[in-house]
Amino acid sequence: MSMTKLIVKNAFRHTLRVLLTIVGISVAVVAFGMLRTVVTAWNSGVAASSPNRLIVRQAVSFIFPLPYAYKEKIAGIPGVSTVSWLNWFGGTYIDKDQFFARQGCDPETLLSLYPEYKLTSTEISAFKTDRSACIVGIETAKRYGLKIGDIMNMEGDIYPGSWQFTVKGIYTPRSKTDDATQMFFHWEYLNERMKQDDPTRADQVGYYVVKINDPSRSAEISLKIDQLFKNSAAETKTETEGQFQQGFVSSSGAIIGAINIMSYLIIGIILLVLCNTMIMTSRERTREYAVLKSLGFTGGHLFAFIAGEALTISMLGAGIGIALLIPIVQGFESFLPRGWFPVFIIETSTYILAGSSALIVGVIAAIIPLYRALTMKIVDGLRFTG
Amino acid sequence: MSALISISHLTKTYKREKQEITVLKDLSIDIEQGDFVALMGPSGSGKTTLLNIIAGIDRPTQGEVMIAGTNIGVLTETELAKWRSRHIGFIFQFYNLIPVLTAFENVELPLMLTPLSKSERRRQVELALSVVGLADRMDHYPRQLSGGQEQRVAIARAIASDPDIFVADEPTGDLDRVSAEEILTLLERLNKEFGKTIVMVTHDPSAANRARIIHHLEKGDLIPQGQS
Numbered sequence: 001m002s003m004t005k006l007i008v009k010n011a012f013r014h015t016l017r018v019l020l021t022i023v024g025i026s027v028a029v030v031a032f033g034m035l036r037t038v039v040t041a042w043n044s045g046v047a048a049s050s051p052n053r054l055i056v057r058q059a060v061s062f063i064f065p066l067p068y069a070y071k072e073k074i075a076g077i078p079g080v081s082t083v084s085w086l087n088w089f090g091g092t093y094i095d096k097d098q099f100f101a102r103q104g105c106d107p108e109t110l111l112s113l114y115p116e117y118k119l120t121s122t123e124i125s126a127f128k129t130d131r132s133a134c135i136v137g138i139e140t141a142k143r144y145g146l147k148i149g150d151i152m153n154m155e156g157d158i159y160p161g162s163w164q165f166t167v168k169g170i171y172t173p174r175s176k177t178d179d180a181t182q183m184f185f186h187w188e189y190l191n192e193r194m195k196q197d198d199p200t201r202a203d204q205v206g207y208y209v210v211k212i213n214d215p216s217r218s219a220e221i222s223l224k225i226d227q228l229f230k231n232s233a234a235e236t237k238t239e240t241e242g243q244f245q246q247g248f249v250s251s252s253g254a255i256i257g258a259i260n261i262m263s264y265l266i267i268g269i270i271l272l273v274l275c276n277t278m279i280m281t282s283r284e285r286t287r288e289y290a291v292l293k294s295l296g297f298t299g300g301h302l303f304a305f306i307a308g309e310a311l312t313i314s315m316l317g318a319g320i321g322i323a324l325l326i327p328i329v330q331g332f333e334s335f336l337p338r339g340w341f342p343v344f345i346i347e348t349s350t351y352i353l354a355g356s357s358a359l360i361v362g363v364i365a366a367i368i369p370l371y372r373a374l375t376m377k378i379v380d381g382l383r384f385t386g
Numbered sequence: 387m388s389a390l391i392s393i394s395h396l397t398k399t400y401k402r403e404k405q406e407i408t409v410l411k412d413l414s415i416d417i418e419q420g421d422f423v424a425l426m427g428p429s430g431s432g433k434t435t436l437l438n439i440i441a442g443i444d445r446p447t448q449g450e451v452m453i454a455g456t457n458i459g460v461l462t463e464t465e466l467a468k469w470r471s472r473h474i475g476f477i478f479q480f481y482n483l484i485p486v487l488t489a490f491e492n493v494e495l496p497l498m499l500t501p502l503s504k505s506e507r508r509r510q511v512e513l514a515l516s517v518v519g520l521a522d523r524m525d526h527y528p529r530q531l532s533g534g535q536e537q538r539v540a541i542a543r544a545i546a547s548d549p550d551i552f553v554a555d556e557p558t559g560d561l562d563r564v565s566a567e568e569i570l571t572l573l574e575r576l577n578k579e580f581g582k583t584i585v586m587v588t589h590d591p592s593a594a595n596r597a598r599i600i601h602h603l604e605k606g607d608l609i610p611q612g613q614s
Contacts, residue, residue, distance in 0.1 A: 298464050
């Protein structure tokens, strides 16, 4: 018989109690993982942002456009290497429930600013040469069964009318945390149409994306851009892409904060569940610990028995919880409206946090029973009747 | 030749709330190697306390307890634990077997503290269980055994690591007459055939009569009664 066998036999002494504890820990780990995944999804834009990209938007609100003419002026600022621009399109594809980001872009500069979107050279040149061309992320392509050459018909809302785009490329993201759901088309295509249908809205862009050579100069360059357009009809607000994304997230900051707090409260619940089990278990076994001590088992042995038992239970619970987390998160995602979270994945850090929390909880849950076992006099333990 | 167990001027006091209770008063006793000693006396006379001190699971307040040349009163808890594992075999009134372990595993428990290999441990356990006549019950759990069988497993656990001294606290107190006789016969065998030193606490005069020496304790004092 090994110590491990003894620990496992002891851990499963009260099968129902220990199974309920393991189930409790598993459920808590699933809940923890789910909440962490939601928080991660919420913050994915911030996480995926690049430090050498600045976003220049209208100072009053993001929904107001900026003149196309700003492009050259921004490009002239020292430290700026590339200027690109995007225009939120909105619109309806199939029906109003089908959401994914659709933006007009400058095909010549887009991919140099967003190297995380991978396309073949054939797809890139096909996208650049056809004014009605678009590229879509692989997730969106899979979702709608889109292939190269397919036509996407859209009904405009911000830009009214019927629109047709030809899929010329399907991009794959560089990593799992990059958004693989977006659709980009030629801003020029949109602008030409505006010149005909509503000239007052022509030659305007949603926001500029500015690539800078040195991320440490982002504050200085942002200030220069904003000073350039001070007192103009369309003043700008320039910030790093991270700050820009944070702006969206911080509007929901209280909710995210609450979710974060809840996720850590769940770890507290795991701790209480396991502590309760371990304290009950060790109290029932007071006499056995006294017998073990009388046989010559030392404090180190008791530590191994008690901590080993607590860790066996907590790690089994965590293991089952983590194994269940993957299908449950996938199931949960399928219930969410499509496109709510472009990136909805369980991050490695969530697994590590769940696992290490279970480990820490296992050790903490062993402290009280261990203290009692170590400080208990053998003669008192042998007299213990429960 | 010096005694295996030599206790001189042993005093043991307990503090209960603010009151100090003296359980053993300036007690001195020598027990030779190979003795079978019964400690008798009324409740509260200090016999179990004396047994616990000899076994190294309680400490003297004053006095010296020399066992096999070691003053156990000065050992640290860890040293004392190691000393117990080498020198003492315990037989308790309520057997104190681990319920989730089989008879084999219960007997193997003290051997986990030895450097013996798995096969050596197995041999030792099988030998101990055959000595107590339970070789055919080694895969049984304590709940599947009678009280007498449980106590025999406990004795097998005590003899498995081949200690010098057996301490038995009311070993027949929870058994019927037939089982009690079996256990006492087993203890006699351990003493006579294997030369083991046994110190037994009992209320039962017929159990005490199996011992070679009977000591009576009263109010913490030792009253030698004679040899059987």
